[in-house]
Amino acid sequence: MLQPKLKSKVRCTDLDIGEVSKVVLDPLSHEISHIVVSMNGSGERQIDMTQVQDVTDDLVHLKSPSREILALPPFKRDDYVTTHEVEISHLEDNIHVTPGEVLVPLPDLEKSVKRRTFFMNFTHVIGFLIGLPIAYPILRFLMKPMYAEFDNQWLAVGNVSKIKNEDVGVQFEYKKKVKEAYMPEYEVEKNVWLVRATPDLLEKVYQGKDEEFRDAKGYVIWTNKKEIPFIAFSGKCPHLGCAFKWRNHKALGPVFLCPCHLSIYNAAGKVLDGPAPRALDPLPVRVSASGEVEIIDMEFKAGTKSQIRIV
Numbered sequence: 648m649l650q651p652k653l654k655s656k657v658r659c660t661d662l663d664i665g666e667v668s669k670v671v672l673d674p675l676s677h678e679i680s681h682i683v684v685s686m687n688g689s690g691e692r693q694i695d696m697t698q699v700q701d702v703t704d705d706l707v708h709l710k711s712p713s714r715e716i717l718a719l720p721p722f723k724r725d726d727y728v729t730t731h732e733v734e735i736s737h738l739e740d741n742i743h744v745t746p747g748e749v750l751v752p753l754p755d756l757e758k759s760v761k762r763r764t765f766f767m768n769f770t771h772v773i774g775f776l777i778g779l780p781i782a783y784p785i786l787r788f789l790m791k792p793m794y795a796e797f798d799n800q801w802l803a804v805g806n807v808s809k810i811k812n813e814d815v816g817v818q819f820e821y822k823k824k825v826k827e828a829y830m831p832e833y834e835v836e837k838n839v840w841l842v843r844a845t846p847d848l849l850e851k852v853y854q855g856k857d858e859e860f861r862d863a864k865g866y867v868i869w870t871n872k873k874e875i876p877f878i879a880f881s882g883k884c885p886h887l888g889c890a891f892k893w894r895n896h897k898a899l900g901p902v903f904l905c906p907c908h909l910s911i912y913n914a915a916g917k918v919l920d921g922p923a924p925r926a927l928d929p930l931p932v933r934v935s936a937s938g939e940v941e942i943i944d945m946e947f948k949a950g951t952k953s954q955i956r957i958v
């Protein structure tokens with residue numbers, strides 16, 4: 648018997664039902680095991696070659712009436728791959744069906760995509776668990792700089808004798824060693840403003856309450872006591888981080904003035920004018936018996952109403 652050709656008409660015992668749209672190959676014997684018939688608008692049916700009476704050049708005769716073929720389940724294309732997708736050696740020695748789709752059935756395990764996906768995911772999870780003990784120390788090392796604790800070391804900035812008058816801003820400059828992520832350590836020049844405050848000014852700053860400073864975990868690391876007359880302000884303007892100065896303002900008198908966008912603060916650090924969203928940022932400060940001033944260097948996000956520590 649001839650091999651059925653693609654596009655050949657398919658005729659049942661009673662009428663023509665469509666044409667051959669695909670052939671299915673037995674991957675072991677390399678023989679055509681089924682033809683797939685496109686049923687003139689009624690989908691596709693897979694018909695066993697044992698149902699084929701004979702094959703001519705352009706016609707396939709079936710042994711069954713059309714109602715029996717229509718009663719077959721629809722053809723499930725997903726259960727097959729084409730011979731372009733799988734390597735079958737010496738296929739052309741047995742198959743002469745051209746052009747079109749020559750299919751071979753997928754192995755049962757491959758048909759169940761969900762099951763396959765499950766096994767793939769399962770394999771990934773097992774791989775992850777096996778690799779975790781090796782990867783964890785490396786990840787921890789790489790991520791440590793991103794989650795480093797704030798540096799809460801006390802830094803000496805100068806002697807209190809530099810401050811000659813009360814309620815006047817005096818700038819102290821200092822250097823700080825910085826280590827960022829994987830960069831080598833380097834030194835930055837910074838500054839802090841100190842005020843030796845009168846009781847009146849202290850009251851305006853503290854409003855009767857000590858000021859606590861906390862670390863990243865929320866633990867109190869230092870408390871500026873409301874009766875200690877030294878106040879320290881970060882040298883960065885809370886608006887956008889410019890350096891500000893102590894200046895004599897024509898209308899307001901002595902103030903902290905930021906030249907960038909003209910924010911003005913009084914000696915207590917409160918905003919008197921300009922775009923600054925919050926008061927100057929106070930820093931932890933302590934003065935030793937010999938008058939050495941130390942601060943904890945902290946930086947806060949610029950432009951926010953609330954104080955958000957970033958360094």
Ligand code: FES
Pocket residue numbers: 884885886887888889905906907908909910921922923
């Ligand atoms: S940065 Fe100081 S006013 Fe804008």
